[in-house]
Amino acid sequence: MEQPGRLSKHREGHHMENCLEPRRFKGSGQTDGNLILIVIEDSEEEIRLKQQQQQQKKEKNTKERIKAAKKIQDWWRGTLGLDRSVLVETDQEMDRLRQKKRRAALISYAHTERAVVQLQSLVRMWHIHWRYCQVLNAIYIIQYRWQCHNCQTCALLRGHCVVTATHLQFHIEIINP
Template identity: 40%
Template sequence: MNANKGCHFSSHLGGVEGKEYAAQKKNRPDQEQKAIKIQAWWRGTLVRRTLLHAALRACVIQHWWKLMLAKLLERRKRAALESFSRREWAVVQLQSLVRMWRVRQRYCRLLHAVRIIQVYWRWHNCHSRGIFQGTYDLTAGPRRSVCQQRVGENGGGD
């Protein structure tokens, strides 16, 4: 029966072996408690390891999500900046065209005034300093004015 000494169960309950069984039975709850504590520790270690891995995975997912949100925010900021820049450029171009149109209008008015003054001045020169006797006609085209003399029609004293 010595072969069964390490086992918890014995088939013979009387005599010396029965006392050993009683002693083993008395010690068994202590050993079972130790085994239960070891098993509980091991299960707790497994659970903590699983929770740690889950927490690390959650941290990785959160980090990735924050990066995605940051990239999305950066894209939105860049799109808003490009949109603002395009609108600003369009406004500047429009202002430039309006200024150019106004300057051209002013230049055309001044050029028209100059041409009118030149027409009257040339007419005055033709009539006051004419060498030949006759009638002078002033004809003005869109680009220049011409003083033409008609000799001998109204003219002169013979």
């Protein structure tokens, strides 16, 4: 028999209190004031029923927790699904805006470059035309002067002129008659 007030181990490993605290009873044949120990033990069937009830409570609690967790997960996934679709849409919109900006910048760059190149070519063309006009004017002046120049003691002059973009070349030959 077990000692009062102690816990004993049950077969399944659960701690159960098999004993109540000792109580003193007086009367009904107890005149000495002796200590009476009353030990109440559950039968194995009652223990099994309690364990089954506890197991059912645990299973029910577990099922409820799983159900609640599934609800939370479904809600979270739904939220994430919405967030993902919103993120995808905003990302696509940002890509479209970036492409539009990139295209607009490229077009603007192309227009400015084209304008710069055209201005440069116009300036070069004007400068070359101005230089050509100067050279041509110089040639006309030289030809006119030589045509008016009639020197009988001098030999005949034959000239050849080459005009380039940067300078003027004269080849003058003197021919004696």
